Amino acid sequence: MTLPDTSSPPAPPNTEVVLEADGLTKHFAVRRSGRQAMTRAPRVVHAVDDVSLTLRRGRVTALVGESGSGKSTVARLLAQLYPRTGGDIRLHGESVTVRGGRRFRAYNRRVQMIFQDPFASLNPVHTVRYHLTRALRIHGHGGRGAEQLQAALVELLGRVQLTPAERYLDKFPHELSGGQRQRVAIARALAADPEALLADEPVSMLDVSIRLGVLNLLRDLKERLRLAILYITHDIASARYFADDTLVMYAGRMVEGGDSETVTQRPAHPYTQLLIASAPDPDRILGSAFSLDAEETDNGEPPSLINPPAGCRFHPRCPHAMDVCRTELPPRFTVLSDRQQQDPDGDHWAACWLFAPEGAAR
Template identity: 40%
Template sequence: MITGTGITKTYKQRGDVLGSREVRALRGVDFAVPRGGAVSFIGESGCGKTTLGRIIAGLETHDSGEIVIDGTPMTPLSPRRRRPYFRRIQLIHQDPYSALNPTRTIHQTLRAPLELRARQTGRPGSWIDQRAGELLSLVGIDPGYVLGRYPHQLSGGMRQRVVIARALTVDPEMLVADESVSMIDVSMRLSILALLKDLRERLGVSLLFITHDIATARYIGDAGELYVLYRGQVVERGLTESVIHEPVHPYTQALLSAIPVLHGLERPGRERVVPTEALDERHADEGCLFARRCPFRTERCEKELPVLAGCQDSSHEHACFHPQRRAVIPVEAVA
């Protein structure tokens, strides 16, 4: 179980002539990923989802708030003492082309972490190659075909599978997948997603899925929770199906409305929400962060910041003064 409370992160952007500017990437985010669970963070670029993923994977520090891994708070620990905890959380990069060392064969790429693992667990050297083969089979590729090859000799889909196999060398508890299929051909995306789903079911690895593509999050995390991030704040959270089919925050609704409709298979939702203007991160921080773009804003929204509150209970929460369900997602056209 991994939880976070009040995670904040502010970047200083090196500025122009007017001096530097602060970018508040995360403004106090709470989350919980249960053991073996699937949680998705969705939002547009700049919403803080990637920063949050990197903080959870231990690749970046946060300014305030606490991350607790299996009951142990991370803040009091020295960086060295934290390392074994974060090693159990592995990040899968977006770009399978740059994530692998081009001068190493797949065998060499897998061997290095496995050697370490063998030493840690007191296994014999013969275990290493056997495990490399097992892991590649586990991610659905033929070890005999890929072990001797270099990354450039493999397709994007295969490389991404190798990246996943490498993440599995340390027997992780959680995989953090940040837009991990966006660079892969459409017909092969689903097979990578299916693999991640399958690993969760078979190995009990929990999954943190970070994406701008809500339909993909629905495929991978249909049983889990979905967090909608906007400008560093969670604006809606709940069971994936519930947030997608009964969204109450206008930003979630705008995001869902923006998903292209497959005309011929679907009809557009009746109440699609379109923001009144484009995102401008320089908008004042006063009041609701979405107020300037929200078609339903009132005076209160411009003055006061709404905090997460339950719709009926805490299983579906929103940060909006005027939550209202709207039919925004496409409806099946075929009877």
Template identity: 75%
Template sequence: MTLSESGAAPAGEVVLEAVGLTKHFPVRGRLRDLFSRTPAVVHAVDDVSFALRRGRVTALVGESGSGKSTVARLLAQLHPRTAGDIRLHGTSTRVRGGRRFRSYVRRVQLILQDPFASLNPVHTVRYHLTRPLRIHGTAGRGAEELERALADLLTRVSLTPPERYLDAFPHELSGGQRQRVAIARALGADPEVLLADEPVSMLDVSIRLGVLNLLQDLKDRLDLAILYITHDIASARYFADETIVMYAGRMVEGGDSETVTQNPAHPYTRLLTDSAPDPERITGALSGADAARADRGGGEPPSLISPPAGCRFHPRCPHAMRRCVADAPPRLTVGDRPGHWTACWLYDPATVAADPPGSAAPDADPTVPPPPAFAGRADTGPREEAR
């Protein structure tokens, strides 16, 4: 029986929390770094804070290389963190192995992107599901209870009849079936948190919705807290209760999913929403201000070995101001919906009045209007996006 089924934990309770989470990877193979006082590092994740709540889905959205998967591996305690804190039920946790790690992963399970790579090809589904049941003490007593537990796991992920799949090898299953087995393996520990690292990106478009619906059903029935990592902001709107947008290792916007996807505040979030296929762009039918708006945000993400000062998006932002080059923006309340925030100086009225948008972007097209500058305030609380 899970905590939610026994009524021991209230819905909406904060289960897992990241506070100022930071991860820097050392850069290897450069001789000059041996004589440097500050060796080069990759700034994979910097100052990431959010909370995962029971019975809710939080989406982490961004392009490849933005640090999303690193955040998931930090929360799974697979990478040691450089700075910041991870709190499980309000208690700071740092585990490296042994019994403490086993106790932690029983509560926090990671679902990887590629189901074929995450399953051992020489073992059957029975083997993959039996191991977590025995390791975490949920296999019951005797062979009969183990068989019931295995059948229950496969039934939970809609692989029925269970006996059809128990003795199958991974290569005998479709991509969607393999991912369902991976989800069942995670459920074998009876976790409270699922960290889903792009769980549908390797699947055919026709079966992605089925897997998302499965996760939604498991979240509702088992009262799980789910972190959903994706580069597809449209699926975040469909699946997640709240959405956080990351760019170059930093969080740039957060709030409820409907607001973030339909009324994006940060220029990068607008770029993500505009990146959806548009037949008019393909045929070249856009012109004037529409064409300029479609072309905004061009260029490449910055190097994370030497990231730009200030806002990391400012080299690509058509509304960049001089302050964007010098100072990293804090979280500012957008003001259109409760809990909607963005890390953008456009929402600081004092900055906009003294430093008009576009002053640090000489090549920006003046026909592209900046987002409205709502009255904002700095917000340093780690749980603002979860309210």
């Protein structure tokens, strides 16, 4: 296995599109039994509806939302672990649908997933050496001789800063800390030499003290290997720190997107404002600039995805809801800043009728 030189300076930014989703949709059938199965119409859970996103080489895109919003389902759809109900997935512009076998393995060489719980994603009866060796051999990067394989293993662990490698190769997952296990999981993903990483809440199961180290590792890998990374999280503060772009998801739909600094510092959609207002912040004083006050942040629960509300799915909780919000699904509207008044083609958008241009239906 020949790995890129991680001691060289970071590669320059590149906007090449690696992986994209267009109108991605996933509905799960609700199982019925007995008499209900014969007398009632089938129902589905609208887990993901009409999600579009783009992952670019050398950039991190954060997908933010509360539990149950559909973030992990999006990652599994992009990894082709779930068959999609609708929409398209394109790798370097080419539509891809795989159902296992060689095509699935070829796709996974280029698109790898890092799971939330590193203890659950590693087999507890096998050593680090086994996990990494198997990944290298499956993807054809292990070399033919024992010396080549050993060199590849040492280099993989060096990439994720587990050195000396001999200290970790023959350990079992339970003998490692949570952060070390997640680094092994990252090394296993890198064994395929991928172009895109789908990181499903990769630090949420880790101690606070070691989360930053893992995020810094992913950032370093992004810069040196020019990876396209999807970073799924419920922590919008970490999205600002780690991601170049941030997308906000609510009840299966995208509600806001743009560069991370803009989305986290000047949130447009009322749901994004709610997320930020709910995050602990010792520097925030009572009565901050956000439009949601203390009473407005306590306004109900997410809707049922079996019977989602008509119109905007956030309208039952939104303090700014209008009549149109209850009946019409809002498209993406460009959010104009003072600097964009003459140039409305900015990349900050919100799916909210509050930002509809003058003359649109209200």
